[in-house]
Amino acid sequence: FGVxxxxxxxVVAQVDGSAIxxxxxxxxIGGNIIAHASTT
Structure with missing residues (x-):
């Protein structure tokens, strides 16, 4: 098919006080985004 x-x-950045x-x-993040996008 050539696709x-x-x-x-x-992922999302987590900015906290003592980041080191x-x-x-x-x-x-977004656990269901991959599931919905990859099911056929």
Whole structure:
């Protein structure tokens, strides 16, 4: 068919007071967006 499909995960920045010691700066969001977009 000549069609390319790209599925990505969405992330959002988490800005807190002590960001250096808080761990990862991004967290996954939108769990249902991928589910609805990838089902056939």
């Amino acid at each position: 390319a499909v790209v599925i990505t995960n969405q 010691f808080a761990g990862p700066q991004i967290k996954p």
